[in-house]
Amino acid sequence: MARYIFITGGVVSSLGKGLMAASLAALLQARGYSVRIRKFDPYLNVDPGTMSPYQHGEVYVTDDGAETDLDLGHYERFTGVASRQSDNVTSGRIYQQIITRERKGDYLGATVQVIPHVTDAIKEFAQADTEGLDFVLCEIGGTVGDIESLPFIEAIRQLRNDLGRGNSVSVHLTLVPYIAAAGELKTKPTQHSVRELAALGVSPDVLVCRSEQPLPDSDRAKIALFCNVPKDAVIPALDASTIYGVPLQYHAEGLDHEVLKAFGIDPGAPPRLDRWSEIVERVLNPEGEVTIGVVGKYVGLPDAYKSLHEALVHGGIANKVKVHVRWLDAELFEGDEAEIASQLEPMHAILVPGGFGERGSEGKIASVRFARERGVPFFGICLGMQMACVEGAREQGLDHASTTEFGDTETPIVGLITEWMGKDGLQTREQGGDLGGTMRLGAYPAKLAGNSVVSSIYQASDISERHRHRYEVNTRYRDVLEAGGLVFSGMSPDGMLPEIVERPDHPWFIGVQFHPELKSKPFDPHPLFASFIEAAVRQSRLV
Known part of the structure; x- marks a missing residue:
């Protein structure tokens, strides 16, 4: 049976529970254990799919x-364990399932309540799909004391009893603020947070x-005394020079x-933490730099492009260079x-990421043209x-080329996709339907042209990448685009959906319909x- 580690946070949000959970899982992995990490989100959205990136990242x-x-x-970046739908649940999804069951009469006339029905659903989620695992880490979003988190904390309390002594551990992340005027670290917020959780x-x-600031032994002893934990179990967590040094830092603190x-x-x-040491060495001691x-x-909220930023850093690690990311507002262009x-x-290179809506689109097109x-x-x-593709079509004389995402257009280079083949057969969508969970989502295969730039990069002809979109490039315009040098070098297996375009005569020009940063x-x-x-490094030597 899997052992459970429940991770909660107190005092303030954004302390790094997710990073701590990922680092702890990486450390357990390095000791030879199998792990999986789960996230409980207290908000009432069914999932974050319809939330603004400024709200949620x-x-x-x-x-x-x-x-x-x-x-x-x-979790994925630190452990390499592919996340699944069963690894994230929200209050909204829990309540949606319960109300659906209630409407069907599944509760046989019982009064549906937070306890036991909501807490049972949370426990069911926590324990599902865990066969063969040594440890399951469950992170509770928000902070202790939030009214939204109460059912999850109660579910943890029950589950710890259900699992039995020795099969679960509670890890609580708090803030020990430094008051500059007093020149002191203050332990009271931690004491209050632990008291709230214990209550x-x-x-x-x-x-x-x-x-x-470093946490003195005297303060660790004080926290241990008032919070009823061993002094060695009070783990300092100072800011790290790179997030990839956090596992090493937490291990050093025990x-x-x-x-x-x-x-x-x-x-x-x-x-065995050799690979983390090598990653940190490459990040902190690069042999060059690119912008x-x-x-x-x-761009006002870097968390909106979190995986993208990290993937650029990973590209720098692969090439032993530091990557400076300059966030540029497309509207200003x-x-x-x-x-x-x-x-x-x-x-030294230009990247135009994913997004939704017309705002800033002409600036993105202008950036493509510049590149x-x-x-x-x-x-x-x-x-x-x-x-x-829109820029390529305009270059070929289709001056009004655009996408139907931005409104009616006489030259729809990009249009709404209403059906495609998925893992469960034909998937269909309607204009004006629900927004949540209705996109082309998840991993889909693609076939690469044998003599293409991307096939040489992947060293493969068949790939699988993750998607999140409603609109597709219209293959009716393939001939005109390819006549202008923009080649369709990756297609869905049925040849209907363009997955990759490239310009073979350009130093490095590739567009992909999927999100490679996620992997x-x-x-x-x-x-x-x-x-x-690597192409940016070559460009840096030319300027």
């Missing part, structure tokens, strides 16, 4: 087509204390050792050629590929990002 998509919390990206019936076994000890497991020999201009819509040139000329005309490496992802890892950089950064 990026939507992370799994192979099986789930739109999930961005923390699942951390709900969950006593933490290990405390992780985020702080901007996090994995104390968690295993709380389970009554002899930690044994230290874990990538990302022309996007949500609309109609001002001089401004476009002044912003993009210093870039094509100046011979600057270009990478278009999802909407970025579509804008590359990139620091110890296994995605080949497209590794090749893109």
Whole structure:
């Protein structure tokens, strides 16, 4: 039976529970254990698919087509374990399932309540699909004391009793703030947070204390005394120079050792962390540097492109260079050629990422044109590929080329996809239907042209990548686009849906309909990002 690690947070949000969970899982993996990480989100949305990136950050998509919390990206990047739909649940999804069952009469006339029905559903989710695992890590979103989190905390309390002593451990992440005026670290917020959690019936076994200053032994002893944990189980967590150094940092402070000890497991020999040491060495001591201009819509919040940023870093790791990402607002590029040139000329490569809606689209198209005309490496992802096709069509004389996503157009280079072949057969969608969960989501195969640039990058002719989109490039315009040098080098197996376009006569110009950033890892950089950064390195030697 799998052992469970429940991870909660207190005092304030954004302390790094997801990163801590991913790091702990990586450390347990390095000790030879099998792991899986799950995220409980207390909000009432069924999933984050319809939430603004400014509200929630990026939507992370799994192979099986789930739109999930961005923390699942951390989980995959640190462990290499592919996330599934069963690894993320929200209050909205729990309540949706319960109300559906109630309407069907499944509860046989019983009064449906938070306890036991909601908590039972949460426990059922936590324990599903865990065969053969050594550890399941469950992260609870939000902070202790949030009214939305109460059913999840209660479910944890019940589940710890159900599992029996020694089969679960509670890890609580808190803030130990530094008060500059007093010149002191303050432990009271941690004490109050632990007291709040204990009042709900969950006593933490290990405390992780985020702080901007080193945590003195005296403060660790004080926290241990007032929070009823061993002093060694009070783990300092200072800011790291790179997120990929966090597993090493937590190991040095004894996090994995104390968690295993709380389970009554002899930690044994230290874990093998060579690959993490090598990653950190490459990040902190690069042999060069490049600057990538990302022309996007949500550049005011980097978390909106979290996986994209990390994939660029991974490309830098593969090439032993530091990647500087310059976030450029696409709206500022609309109609001002001089401004476009002044912003993009210093870039060693240009990337136009995915997004939704018309805002900033002309700026993205102008960025594509700049990259094509100046011979600057270009990478278009999802909407970025579509804008590359619109730009290519306009270059071929179709001046009104556009996408139906932005309204009616006489030259629909990109249009709404209403049906496609999925794993469960023909999938159909209607104009004006529900937004949530209705896109082409998850992993789909593609076939690459044998003599293409992308086939040489992948070193394969068949690939599988994750998608999240409603619109597709219209194959009716394939001939006109290819006449202009924009080649369709990757297609769906049935030959109906364009997956990749490229310009073979350009130093590096590739657009993809899917999201390769979702599968990139620091110890296994995605080949497209590794090749893109390699092209940027070559470009940096020319300027």
